[in-house]
Amino acid sequence: MSKSMKKIDSSLSSQQGLFDTTLPEGKFDVLLGLKQLMSREMNGQDRFFIAAQISRLSGHDLSKVMLDKYVSSDPAYRPHADELVSFCHVVGSQGTFRYLLEPLGADVIGPDDMKFLRLARLEEQRRQLDAEIMQLRSKCGIGR
Numbered sequence: 746m747s748k749s750m751k752k753i754d755s756s757l758s759s760q761q762g763l764f765d766t767t768l769p770e771g772k773f774d775v776l777l778g779l780k781q782l783m784s785r786e787m788n789g790q791d792r793f794f795i796a797a798q799i800s801r802l803s804g805h806d807l808s809k810v811m812l813d814k815y816v817s818s819d820p821a822y823r824p825h826a827d828e829l830v831s832f833c834h835v836v837g838s839q840g841t842f843r844y845l846l847e848p849l850g851a852d853v854i855g856p857d858d859m860k861f862l863r864l865a866r867l868e869e870q871r872r873q874l875d876a877e878i879m880q881l882r883s884k885c886g887i888g889r
Contacts, residue, residue, distance in 0.1 A: 773848055776820055782844050783824070784816040786836045795835050802831035 787795060796812040799805075805828060814822040824832065833841050839853045846852055854862055882888070 775845060775848065776823065777818060779841065779844060780816045780818065782840060783832065786832075786838050786840055787816070788836075790836065795832070798835040799828055799831040802834060803827040 792812055793809045796807045796809045799812070800807045803825070805825065807828060811822075815824045815828075829841060833839055839855065842853045
């Protein structure tokens with residue numbers, strides 16, 4: 746019979762262990778939900794047509810049978826990233842990427858909102874530049 750000893754971490758480093766995390770196990774296990782969403786997003790559309798368009802856009806041969814496997818509950822079949830992009834374009838939905846980004850607390854910005862995002866970023870850059878200019882003027886003794 747061997748003695749069981751508790752190992753106590755006595756290291757001085759406050760560095761987090763390699764496998765220590767605050768995220769629960771399986772937090773990013775989104776495959777089944779993704780497959781179900783993709784199936785719903787096809788919404789009765791012709792899967793032969795969808796597969797052909799994905800093939801054309803992604804440059805990968807994708808048959809209707811393979812598309813059906815991608816949306817089946819079998820975890821062995823997973824769509825490739827470029828096929829997902831093509832899929833979203835063909836079915837006209839960004840829901841797939843919204844679903845994938847949800848666990849990260851992120852979202853997709855549609856084409857209509859891109860100009861507002863660009864404007865907000867430029868406004869923030871301007872505020873940062875104005876603050877830096879004011880700092881430099883102050884250091885140089887130059888008034889406004």
